[in-house]
Amino acid sequence: MARLPVLEDLGDVAGKRILVRTDFNVPMEGPDEGRTITDDFRIRAALPTIEWLTSRGAKVVCASHLGRPKGKPVQKYSMDPVRARLAELAPGVELLENLRFNPGEESNSEEFVAQLVAGFDAYVDDAFGAAHRAHASVVGPPKTLPSAAGRLLQKEAEILGGLREHPKRPFVAVLGGAKVSDKLGVIEALLQTVDALVIGGGMCFTFLAAKGMPVGDSICELDQVAFCRRLLDGPKPIHLPEDIVGVDANGSYATFGVRLPDGSKGLDIGPGTAAAFCDVIMEARTVFWNGPMGMFEDPRFANGTKTVAQAVADTKAFTVVGGGDSAAALAQFGLDDSVDHVSTGGGASLEFLEFGDLPGLAALRGAPNVK
Ligand code: ADP
Ligand code: MG
Numbered sequence: 001m002a003r004l005p006v007l008e009d010l011g012d013v014a015g016k017r018i019l020v021r022t023d024f025n026v027p028m029e030g031p032d033e034g035r036t037i038t039d040d041f042r043i044r045a046a047l048p049t050i051e052w053l054t055s056r057g058a059k060v061v062c063a064s065h066l067g068r069p070k071g072k073p074v075q076k077y078s079m080d081p082v083r084a085r086l087a088e089l090a091p092g093v094e095l096l097e098n099l100r101f102n103p104g105e106e107s108n109s110e111e112f113v114a115q116l117v118a119g120f121d122a123y124v125d126d127a128f129g130a131a132h133r134a135h136a137s138v139v140g141p142p143k144t145l146p147s148a149a150g151r152l153l154q155k156e157a158e159i160l161g162g163l164r165e166h167p168k169r170p171f172v173a174v175l176g177g178a179k180v181s182d183k184l185g186v187i188e189a190l191l192q193t194v195d196a197l198v199i200g201g202g203m204c205f206t207f208l209a210a211k212g213m214p215v216g217d218s219i220c221e222l223d224q225v226a227f228c229r230r231l232l233d234g235p236k237p238i239h240l241p242e243d244i245v246g247v248d249a250n251g252s253y254a255t256f257g258v259r260l261p262d263g264s265k266g267l268d269i270g271p272g273t274a275a276a277f278c279d280v281i282m283e284a285r286t287v288f289w290n291g292p293m294g295m296f297e298d299p300r301f302a303n304g305t306k307t308v309a310q311a312v313a314d315t316k317a318f319t320v321v322g323g324g325d326s327a328a329a330l331a332q333f334g335l336d337d338s339v340d341h342v343s344t345g346g347g348a349s350l351e352f353l354e355f356g357d358l359p360g361l362a363a364l365r366g367a368p369n370v371k
Pocket of ligand 1: 176177178179182201202203219266267268290291292293294295296297322323324325326327346
């Protein structure tokens with residue numbers, strides 16, 4: 001496999017016009033006209049790449065998607081607030097209008113690619129969060145322009161690639177979130193490389209059902225029970241909850257064992273489970289965490305996620321967190337600086353772990369400047 005080209009592979013960038021695909025899909029609030037950015041993390045995350053280029057005399061033009069405008073201009077998803085913030089952080093750097101205002105972005109049309117690359121000398125992709133999409137701005141420019149991964153994309157590929165190829169052992173993956181069916185592929189792929197899997201969150205109930213436990217009204221995917229049973233019969237240890245917190249048939253907060261009564265609903269792992277999961281995390285040398293352990297948006301059901309997040313922050317293991325909601329939970333508990341790597345792409349990090357490659361990375365490796 002060809003090497004992933006990095007910024008140094010662009011040669012002398014002085015005086016060159018460079019198109020930089022960034023992920024400026026930032027959270028916003030407020031009225032459709034005059035929305036404000038609630039967290040500029042993704043803009044700041046692109047600065048090392050932007051500054052590397054501008055400090056060497058390149059002219060940088062950024063391009064990003066924002067929200068889901070579905071191929072037409074929508075005021076709500078205008079790049080104006082992002083452009084204003086970018087002008088403060090990186091004066092002189094331009095930003096194109098929302099790529100997804102053009103239907104050619106998502107359909108990967110040749111015309112839109114031609115429009116995007118016109119007038120540019122090189123292309124840099126630093127949008128890890130979009131690298132799993134074969135969209136025009138991701139896979140199109142490297143067909144003709146000398147191209148490179150920006151620092152953020154390079155780091156994601158190195159760290160997630162390292163997890164797949166040479167993790168320090170024991171390597172433990174902690175998975176949660178709402179649904180098994182969202183993550184079937186990644187669960188199977190992780191079982192090839194990890195030493196143990198820890199399962200909490202809504203998805204644990206499909207696994208518990210596969211062990212014959214009653215799960216009450218908890219979210220449970222009956223069509224995935226056989227799949228979970230097959231995984232449980234496999235060679236790798238899969239740690240499941242031994243107690244559950246949720247609501248009883250009257251809707252009152254309750255703690256249960258691992259068998260849920262009729263009418264009750266599991267919404268978090270229990271304290272015994274949280275302690276057991278912590279032990280596994282503390283003894284690991286590599287931890288990948290994706291998916292909250294419960295419905296953490298409700299403080300009554302946030303304890304499991306908080307305890308696991310604290311263990312991921314405290315363990316001596318090399319720790320990587322992927323997934324939008326998991327990263328949000330970590331930030332909510334003020335622990336995002338205590339893990340080794342928080343992936344900037346939820347879907348992209350899971351797809352990379354599953355397939356070992358992404359369309360955006362493959363496109364860069366095929367660029368004309370890569371030997
Ligand atoms: P990520 O974005 O980190 O990949 P997911 O999107 O898969 O995570 O899952 C996050 C969602 O799962 C959260 O909104 C959370 O409320 C929900 N969730 C977790 N546990 C449960 C549960 N027991 N019942 C219902 N929803 C749950
Ligand atoms: Mg999510």
